[in-house]
Amino acid sequence: MQNNDLSNAELHLWETVQKNPQKIAKMSIVKLSQFAHVSTATIVRTMQKMGYSGYTSYRESLKLQDRSNSNFDVLNDADDKIKSVITKNEIEMNNTLHNLSYSNIEDSISMTKQANVVYIFARGLSESIGQEIMVKLQLTGKYVEFHSDPNIIKTASKRIKDDALVIFISLNGNTPELVEAAKNLSRHDVPTITFTTNPNGQLASLSTLTFMGYMSKTNYFPDYEVRSRLPLQIMTRIFSDAYSVRTGFARQ
Incomplete structure (x- = not known):
């Protein structure tokens, strides 16, 4: 703007x-x-x-x-257009951190500890975030599977047991195959955690626990679905780092 x-x-x-x-x-x-x-x-x-x-x-x-x-020194040197780009990211970061709930962080850690298996479902540009969480949790000794194929997500969600945990990563919270999976999991009382930026998205209402980030309305690529995943990256990094700390892995 x-x-x-x-x-x-x-x-x-x-x-x-x-x-x-x-x-x-x-x-x-x-x-x-x-x-x-x-x-x-x-x-x-x-x-x-x-x-x-x-x-x-x-x-x-x-x-x-x-x-x-x-x-930031760069703001003193940049013109108004570049300042708006930098400020957009600052706004998303600050508001996402402001939205964080300490109880959500602790509850998400407990849910992950208790789960025998952790499944991570993500699509599109959110897939790289899901893969990062998978690697970090695996390093702590957790068994984790990551899936991005829509057919696998929908099929697997019907077979997952209630001793598992499913993590959804979705910017808009309305990705059809993720919503269908969340409905399947809800029917079988499988605990779920969603990282999103849309409080009105279907995933938020279907999930056991939701991390809600802030997404700016400014979009520098309006004709394409390539919006920044910065809010999701911030929340998932805090989640995985906090899990490492609480499990004692960070001290090793």
Whole structure:
């Protein structure tokens, strides 16, 4: 998203918050509305256009930046278009980390420990993430199978027993063969973990445990399904690293 896509009121608001980040981080949406002389609807609309889910996520990103004192030199040198590219990734990272639940991390570790077999199902660009998890879990001594073929996924899901664990990796959470597999597994009470960025996706509602990342609305390849898997990579890396720590493998 570029500044010239904003209306006059939205541009005024964006310039105001950019000039007063420390002050804005402490303001409620009502106080910001009064401070910038714009409506709360304008605030929400502006933040969404700039890649945030709303004002709360923008304010949280300011707090994260303040805590980490993040100041990337590249942003001082880059033009507005490249800045927007860099900022998009920063937004996805910050909001994905903000969405993480500590209880989800611990529960996912317990579920993985208890499982006799772990199956990982993924399609498309998410396959490489699934393969990475498979290798890391195998290194800790876990028996893991990874499948990306749609027919194998659908067939295997009918035969998996309830002492196993199935991990789904899906950006939009609606991949047909993964949804069909999740329904099959649900009928047999097989525990499942889903890594996704779509809270309204079918996989999220069918899964035992869901890690919900944040995906920016900005897409630099709009005609193709090649959106960034950064949120999925962040969550799955935290999951596999945390599993290594909790099982004691990281100390070896």
